[in-house]
Structures are given as structure tokens and as C-alpha cells.
Amino acid sequence: MQDVFKKLYQSGDFWGGLAAMLVALPAAIAFGVTVYSAISPTHAALGALAGIIGATVIGLLASMLGGTDRLISAPCAPAAALLSAFAIELVGQGVPGEVIILMLLLLGVLAGMFQILFGFVGIGRLIKYIPYPVVSGYLTGVGLIIIGSQLGKLLGTPTDTRWYEALVTPALWNWRAVSVGLATMAVMWAGPSLTRRLPGTILGITAGIACYFALASQDESLLQLTANNLLIGPLGADGSGYIRSITSRWHEIGDLRLAQVAALLGNALTLAVLLSIDTLKTCVVLDQLTRSQHNPNRELVAQGIANMTSSAVGGIPGAGTMGATLVNLSSGAMTRASGLIEGMSALVFALLLSSFIAWIPVAALAGILIVVGIRMIDRGPLRFVQSADTVFDFGVVVSVVVVALTVGLIAASAAGVALAIILFLREQIGGSVVRHKFYVNQMSSNWHRPEAETRILEKKGDQAVIFELQGSLFFGTTQQLYGELEPELKSRNFVILDMKRVQSVDVTAAHLLTQVCDSLAERGAMLLLSNVRENLPNNRNLREFLAQTGVTENQETVRLFSELDSAIEWVEDRLLGEKETDAIALDDAVAPPLELHEMELFTNRKDETLADLEARLVKRSYAAGDVVYSHGEPGDEIYLIRRGTVKIFAPLGGGRSRHVATFGRGDFFGGLAFLDGLPRGNDAVAGSDTEFFILSLEEFNNISEEHKRLALTLLKALARSLALRLRHADNENAMLQEY
Incomplete structure (x- = not known):
């Protein structure tokens, strides 16, 4: 066991999971506070604990059951937005706070159940058919959204300032936050060239903390933890009331009315769809970046189980998150073990090292996410504008980005699906069906x-x-x-x-x-x-x-x-x-066997010559389906068909073959091996009950000594037949190559 932990510590999974936790955990706490503060400001600490539980439970179970390498699952923005709106609506209806909390938990459980259902019925497979321009647009849109959401934190502007206002109003900037953020970004960007032993994310956070405390040495007010907007601050959660705070939430379940539970179903379905799209979009982007292939239905089932469990024990639901996943990837993670590390470290850091997390500068985290966002922007589609054939594809990328920035990621997903259909129709209509x-x-x-x-x-x-x-x-x-x-x-x-x-x-x-x-x-x-x-x-x-x-x-x-x-x-x-082909084959099978003088090859030959030849021939019969000879067998015999049909099959490899010729009554086959003495190049199978005259090369040489004209006639007929077949094959081959 010690060796396992040692290998895990030395791998990129450990550092990737740790770096992802440093991004996911503060966000999860913020989401939890957002949701529970909508009930009452006094529930903020409970919301922080809900975020910690969500980051821990979802991170562990989704990684354990889902199987998608490098994917980090945690509480996310769509869940926070819907749950907050739901809580605000219930507050407006006068529903007691404890009942609202219970309904939030039930909402998360039901959403998880819907996700499990999605996975079992195979809805996750649909995400595979999203084309590259849509994925590229979504990837770029998410990157720009991440950058926009973090600009205010990087610049240290008030929380209610929009990103574009913050960007064009230097008077609002906090130069200390800017210094910390830029130091973090510079070290993170240059990290790979400095050392490969530590990921750039960890180096960036370390640089940000070092820069902050360097500034604090000149300004003692920065050493204050409370009411300091530059730091994450106290988490508002400790272990003393952990179990009690979880179990107490379910005490009011008996007070819920059936109508209230029924009202949850619509919101739960909406939440399940949002979380599923968020997860599968992240998986698609991850596949694009790592050239891997996830199992969407398995991932939906895993996410559903994780969300059910998280909500049941007091956490908020979540999904596969883009920011933490990309931080995990950029920090060197390789397997889903990084998700387990993220989940375990979230609990450890929250409960045991909460004081350390409290001192991480907000601007440092913002700098990390901005670098991640910049790296997410896909520059490849810029080449699409160079050709008229790909301009429409570039328009699809731009459209998805615009919808993501102006409306939202969920709307961008819907727009992407619609554009994917248009792309499919364009390709189908543009190509020839003939x-x-x-x-x-x-x-x-x-x-x-x-x-x-x-x-x-x-x-x-x-x-x-x-x-x-x-x-x-x-x-x-x-x-x-x-x-x-x-x-x-x-x-x-x-x-x-x-x-x-x-x-x-x-x-x-x-x-x-x-x-x-x-x-x-x-x-x-x-x-x-x-x-x-x-x-x-x-x-x-x-x-x-x-x-x-x-x-x-x-x-x-x-x-x-x-x-x-x-x-x-x-x-x-x-x-x-x-007549009908089947009737012809039947006639060939039941017709009496041909004698030598009845075959076109030997017409006008003397009776004594044919009698001498027939004495040297071997008569043989095969039932329908019998193998006359097989590919690779030695053979120097030519087969003259007296009755029935024979089908020739050329080997294609892998145990497969292709029907290439059919010979009937009065015809012959096996001429190539007869002439060159090499092994058979194909398989011959009796298409019906068949009888043959078989002439070996040895007997042909013997009879050619006595009947030179007969031997010459036979060779000329054989050569002519093979030449006609070769000419016909060349014409067909030329015709195929023309197309």
C-alpha cells in the first residue's frame, strides 16, 4: 500500500488532482454560499459546508464509477443558478427555511435519478455526433467565459462590476490584486520551461501567495484574514457539527406535501438536462484535447449516482467541470485517479487545512483560470477562412461562440446541435449518392x-x-x-x-x-x-x-x-x-454429363484421338457445396465440366473471400496452375452436383507425344479463353479506376 501511495504521489495524477481541487473547492464553496444565501444570509456557512460535501462526494464517486480519465466533477454554475432561483421562488412563497433546504436536497436526488435514467436509455450516445466546428466553438466560448468571469477578480474590482466595465476603468483596479494575478500567470505560463517536476498550476499558486505576502510585508492590513476581499477567507465550516448538520436536514421530510414533491419533478428534469449537457460537453472537449474516447452513458449513470449521494448527505449537485478538468489536464494528470485525489484532498483541505485555503489570494486563482481560458481558445478554425469550402464551418464556430457569450452555454449547446444537423445535411446533400x-x-x-x-x-x-x-x-x-x-x-x-x-x-x-x-x-x-x-x-x-x-x-x-x-x-x-438463372443452374445439374466429343473444345476431333485422351482423363464427382480445391494447394490439373456449375472465390484475408467467377457445363477452369505449376490462387466450390474430366499436366505431356495437334489445340483454346478473361478483367478494372 505504501508503494501505491508513493507511485501516486510521484505521478501527474497527484499534482493534477491537487491543482484541480484548489480550483474546484473554492468554486464549490462559492456556489454553496450562493444557493443557501438565497434562503437567508444566516445559512451562508451551511452553504459553504454543502459546497465542500459536494466537491468531495461528487469528485470521489464520479471518478470511481465514470471511468473518464482526467475528468473532474464538482458543484457547477448551472446547478447553482437553478437551485438559487428555486430557493428564491420558495422564499417568495413563504416556505420555511428548513423545508426549502430539504426540497433542495430532494431536487438534487431526483435530478440524479433522471441522469441515471438518461444513461440507461442511451441518450449519452447522441453527444458523439457533435462535429468538430461545434466542439471548437464551445471550447473557445467556455475559454472566453472563464476569462471574462475572472477579469474582475484579477483586477480586484468590486463584485458587482461587469468585466468590460472593470477592463476599461483603471480607477477601479486594485494594484495589489493585479500584481498577485500577473505574477501567478507569468510563473504558470513559464512553469513548463522552468521545471517538469511540478505543474505550472502549483508553481503559479505558490508565486501568487509569495507575491501577496511580499506585499503584506509592506502593508500590515493585508495580514488581516477577516473582511479581506483579496483572500478566500474563512470557510465557515468545521468538523464539530458535521454529522449533526447532515442528518438534521432530513428531519422535516414528513412535513412535505405531495404537491410540493410533484412540483420538484419539472425542476429536477431541467437540472438533470443541464448537468448532463455540462458533463458530456466537458467530456467531448477532453476527448478533443487528449485524443481519447469516453463512454457517455456510463458517465451519465456515474454522475447521477454521485449527485444523488451528494444531495442525500447534504451537498449540492454538480457535473464534470471544464475549468478544474483543464487545470487537472494541464498539471499532468493521466488517469481518473486524479479525480479521486481531488475528492479526497477537498475533504482533507476543507476540514484540516481550512486555514491554509483561507490565505490563498483570489487574484491567484483568477490568474490560473485566465491562463486556462486562454489555452482553451481553439485557433485552428482561423484556417477555415482561407477557403470558400470551409467558410461555413468557420461561421459555425463563431455562431457557437457568440451564443455562448451572449445567451449562455446551455443555449450554445442547443445552437451547436442545430448547426450540427445543418452541417450533416450540407455534407449529405453536397456529396453524390451515385x-x-x-x-x-x-x-x-x-x-x-x-x-x-x-x-x-x-x-x-x-x-x-x-x-x-x-x-x-x-x-x-x-x-x-x-x-x-x-x-x-x-x-x-x-x-x-x-x-x-x-x-x-x-x-x-x-x-x-x-x-x-x-x-x-x-x-x-x-x-x-x-x-x-x-x-x-x-x-x-x-x-x-x-x-x-x-x-x-x-x-x-x-x-x-x-x-x-x-x-x-x-x-x-x-x-x-x-430462362430464369435458377432454372439454368438446375438444368446444368440434372442434364446428362457431356462426353468429350460434345464439348466445344474437342469438336471435329477423331474418335480414336478422343478415346486415347479419355483414357488418360480422371472422372470425378462432387456434391453441391463440396470444395474442389482450396487456395494455396498444389495443383497442375485442369478441370473440364461435364455437368453442374463451379464457383470460384478469391481470398480477401481475415477468413473472407469474394465470388469472382462461375463456370458451367462444357467449360473448364484451373488453367493458371496447369500452365505455371504454382499453388492454387483461389478456392473452387461446386455450385451444384458436378462431374468433371480432370487432365493432369503429366498426362497432357504424355499425350502430346502422340497427338501433337490435339495438344496444340488444347493449349490454344486454353490460352484464348484466358486471354479473353484477362481482357475483360482489364476493361472492368479500367472502368472502375475511371470513377
């Missing part, structure tokens, strides 16, 4: 057809057009899609839409597909949809959706295929005037 466009004579199926049929398809293939679609088909892209389809609807007999890369389809896009079907049906043409999946990325069953919206209602004008190759194959058969 990835590729081909005709069937440019992109054939994997079925290897005889040369005569290939020539026919080259002439008639332009009757069928293929569109490979991508992205989201929704109301913003339907007009663009229709603009691409319209010229082809008037002249093509078959229109194939491949949906493999489609992410989502909405009702407007489905209506467009229905119109396409109707337009094709008027000419007797057909719409074919391939890769119609049952599970899109948005979890929608595309097949069911198309059926529900009426797209696939007319089976005579629209057909669905599991893959693009099957759709092209079906069209090729129509263009060749053949």
Missing part, C-alpha cells in the same frame, strides 16, 4: 459465358444500366438521385440499383423509388434492387421497409437480389433470351 454508373456490357456478371454469348452481351448490354448507390437516401438527396436516373428511365429496359453502400433510406426516397417503378412499368421495363439488406447501419430492415412503403408491391416491375452479381446475371439471361 458512386458508380455502368452498363452491363461494361460490367458483366461473374458467370463465364461462351464467346458467342459474350459477343451478344457486348452488343445488347447497353439495354441495362447499373447504379451503385452510397450514403443516405433521404429528402435532401432524392432530387439529386432522380436527376441521375431520369435520362436512363426513358431508354433502358433494365435499371439496377445496388444498395450495398446505402446507410439509410427514408420515406421520401422510398416514394421516389415507387415513382421510378411506375415510370419503368409504362414502358415494360424493370427495376432491380440488389444488396437489399435486412439490417442497415440504422438498424432498419430495408426489405421490410420497402415492402411497407409499397416499393416492392408489384413483383412484375421490381425484383430484389441478394447481391449485384445475381442481378447482372439475371439481366444477362434476359438479354440472351434464356
Whole structure:
């Protein structure tokens, strides 16, 4: 255990948590005093204690349960603002002070319960989809707000002076506060270049305290702790009545009426939303700065438990706070242990070292926060103004900053979500939903057809057009899609839409597909949809959706295929005037096996020559689904298909493969290994019950000694077939590269 504490002390987590506590604890005390002073000035000390409890409990539990590294959770401004307004409203209604305190505690407990519910239903995932310009604007806005909130404290102006008034009125400045603040900022800024052993935050606070006492040596009034606005001052909390002050708050719970409890629900929901947004925004900014990834739903559950517990034991609720978190990060923290250090040190410092905290200059803390705020300002988006393509993104950043400064951070969050939607729509509408466009004579199926049929398809293939679609088909892209389809609807007999890369389809896009079907049906043409999946990325069953919206209602004008190759194959058969593809495969399987003289390769050969050849061939049969050979196997045999079909699969790595060719009755395969003697480069699988003639290279060499013309004919046929396949593959590859 001693070694653990030693390592923790030597790590950045210790110094980061300690520095974060020095920022979070005074703020928590101030928030508590703000809330409880709204009830009565006599409750200020109780408010200070509530702030200490909140900083301790939330800091410990949120860090322990949340799991987000470096995140510091503590009482925050949104909680203080809402609770203060709630307390003021109850005071106006004449509600007794003790009852108001109890209702404040219940409000915090209910808000925590709502946050837990948010986490369980998965609301936290939505925060992941906020784009960089929105995060950048929020980050800069928070930095400017922090700077603005601390300028008055840095300059030592009266508390009711606005930041811009303080900035332009030097007569209000307290030169001693300015000296302390500037000394703190200078040392904190230069800290990393001075030493790496201590974080700049600690060095800055030390410099600020040293500067203050140097000034106090010349002015004895600065050594007065009471009524000294330059210092934090007494916390107003000690350990003597700690347990009693907590338990006494729940004694009046029986006096609450049901109507009063019901009235809490709306405020609790509002508070839960504010705290959740504050926490998750801080997590997003932290991810941006550290290139990490938090778990939003887990964090919401942890924050909810922390807020419930804090309120139950007399503290005020809070959230992941930006200022303390960034101080923690800049001080070298690496893990969530820094949050535990912050929570424990808050309790220790408040109860045991309250006199030390009391002597920290307010201007020193203000200087630290101003440096943090300056570092938060994201200067990267300034590059966006250099290009017309990114000017809108820069406008989004500016808009979020302006809303954050003029209205508030919560409104900036709402504006950011709205702008995120606009950014999404812009990208979806700006990009093309048509990835590729081909005709069937440019992109054939994997079925290897005889040369005569290939020539026919080259002439008639332009009757069928293929569109490979991508992205989201929704109301913003339907007009663009229709603009691409319209010229082809008037002249093509078959229109194939491949949906493999489609992410989502909405009702407007489905209506467009229905119109396409109707337009094709008027000419007797057909719409074919391939890769119609049952599970899109948005979890929608595309097949069911198309059926529900009426797209696939007319089976005579629209057909669905599991893959693009099957759709092209079906069209090729129509263009060749053949039957259904499935029927063709069935005929190949049940048709009688071909003899050598029936194969096109050996037509017009002498019977005795074929008899001699057949004697050297091996007959072999495979059931549907059997592996004929596998990738990497040695093999120098060529397979002549007597009956059935064979599918060739190319390996893609990771146990995956792709169907690249289909051979039928009368065709052959395995020619590459037969010619070069290298291991098989793909997998061959029987597509149906199949029978082969198999000729090995050894037997070919033997027969070539006696029947040189037959051997030459076989080699020429093999070379010609491979050349045609290679030529076709080159054409398709060139077409793909063109796009």
C-alpha cells in the first residue's frame, strides 16, 4: 500500500488532482454560499459546508464509477443558478427555511435519478455526433467565459462590476490584486520551461501567495484574514457539527406535501438536462484535447449516482467541470485517479487545512483560470477562412461562440446541435449518392459465358444500366438521385440499383423509388434492387421497409437480389433470351454429363484421338457445396465440366473471400496452375452436383507425344479463353479506376 501511495504521489495524477481541487473547492464553496444565501444570509456557512460535501462526494464517486480519465466533477454554475432561483421562488412563497433546504436536497436526488435514467436509455450516445466546428466553438466560448468571469477578480474590482466595465476603468483596479494575478500567470505560463517536476498550476499558486505576502510585508492590513476581499477567507465550516448538520436536514421530510414533491419533478428534469449537457460537453472537449474516447452513458449513470449521494448527505449537485478538468489536464494528470485525489484532498483541505485555503489570494486563482481560458481558445478554425469550402464551418464556430457569450452555454449547446444537423445535411446533400454508373456490357456478371454469348452481351448490354448507390437516401438527396436516373428511365429496359453502400433510406426516397417503378412499368421495363439488406447501419430492415412503403408491391416491375452479381446475371439471361438463372443452374445439374466429343473444345476431333485422351482423363464427382480445391494447394490439373456449375472465390484475408467467377457445363477452369505449376490462387466450390474430366499436366505431356495437334489445340483454346478473361478483367478494372 505504501508503494501505491508513493507511485501516486510521484505521478501527474497527484499534482493534477491537487491543482484541480484548489480550483474546484473554492468554486464549490462559492456556489454553496450562493444557493443557501438565497434562503437567508444566516445559512451562508451551511452553504459553504454543502459546497465542500459536494466537491468531495461528487469528485470521489464520479471518478470511481465514470471511468473518464482526467475528468473532474464538482458543484457547477448551472446547478447553482437553478437551485438559487428555486430557493428564491420558495422564499417568495413563504416556505420555511428548513423545508426549502430539504426540497433542495430532494431536487438534487431526483435530478440524479433522471441522469441515471438518461444513461440507461442511451441518450449519452447522441453527444458523439457533435462535429468538430461545434466542439471548437464551445471550447473557445467556455475559454472566453472563464476569462471574462475572472477579469474582475484579477483586477480586484468590486463584485458587482461587469468585466468590460472593470477592463476599461483603471480607477477601479486594485494594484495589489493585479500584481498577485500577473505574477501567478507569468510563473504558470513559464512553469513548463522552468521545471517538469511540478505543474505550472502549483508553481503559479505558490508565486501568487509569495507575491501577496511580499506585499503584506509592506502593508500590515493585508495580514488581516477577516473582511479581506483579496483572500478566500474563512470557510465557515468545521468538523464539530458535521454529522449533526447532515442528518438534521432530513428531519422535516414528513412535513412535505405531495404537491410540493410533484412540483420538484419539472425542476429536477431541467437540472438533470443541464448537468448532463455540462458533463458530456466537458467530456467531448477532453476527448478533443487528449485524443481519447469516453463512454457517455456510463458517465451519465456515474454522475447521477454521485449527485444523488451528494444531495442525500447534504451537498449540492454538480457535473464534470471544464475549468478544474483543464487545470487537472494541464498539471499532468493521466488517469481518473486524479479525480479521486481531488475528492479526497477537498475533504482533507476543507476540514484540516481550512486555514491554509483561507490565505490563498483570489487574484491567484483568477490568474490560473485566465491562463486556462486562454489555452482553451481553439485557433485552428482561423484556417477555415482561407477557403470558400470551409467558410461555413468557420461561421459555425463563431455562431457557437457568440451564443455562448451572449445567451449562455446551455443555449450554445442547443445552437451547436442545430448547426450540427445543418452541417450533416450540407455534407449529405453536397456529396453524390451515385458512386458508380455502368452498363452491363461494361460490367458483366461473374458467370463465364461462351464467346458467342459474350459477343451478344457486348452488343445488347447497353439495354441495362447499373447504379451503385452510397450514403443516405433521404429528402435532401432524392432530387439529386432522380436527376441521375431520369435520362436512363426513358431508354433502358433494365435499371439496377445496388444498395450495398446505402446507410439509410427514408420515406421520401422510398416514394421516389415507387415513382421510378411506375415510370419503368409504362414502358415494360424493370427495376432491380440488389444488396437489399435486412439490417442497415440504422438498424432498419430495408426489405421490410420497402415492402411497407409499397416499393416492392408489384413483383412484375421490381425484383430484389441478394447481391449485384445475381442481378447482372439475371439481366444477362434476359438479354440472351434464356430462362430464369435458377432454372439454368438446375438444368446444368440434372442434364446428362457431356462426353468429350460434345464439348466445344474437342469438336471435329477423331474418335480414336478422343478415346486415347479419355483414357488418360480422371472422372470425378462432387456434391453441391463440396470444395474442389482450396487456395494455396498444389495443383497442375485442369478441370473440364461435364455437368453442374463451379464457383470460384478469391481470398480477401481475415477468413473472407469474394465470388469472382462461375463456370458451367462444357467449360473448364484451373488453367493458371496447369500452365505455371504454382499453388492454387483461389478456392473452387461446386455450385451444384458436378462431374468433371480432370487432365493432369503429366498426362497432357504424355499425350502430346502422340497427338501433337490435339495438344496444340488444347493449349490454344486454353490460352484464348484466358486471354479473353484477362481482357475483360482489364476493361472492368479500367472502368472502375475511371470513377
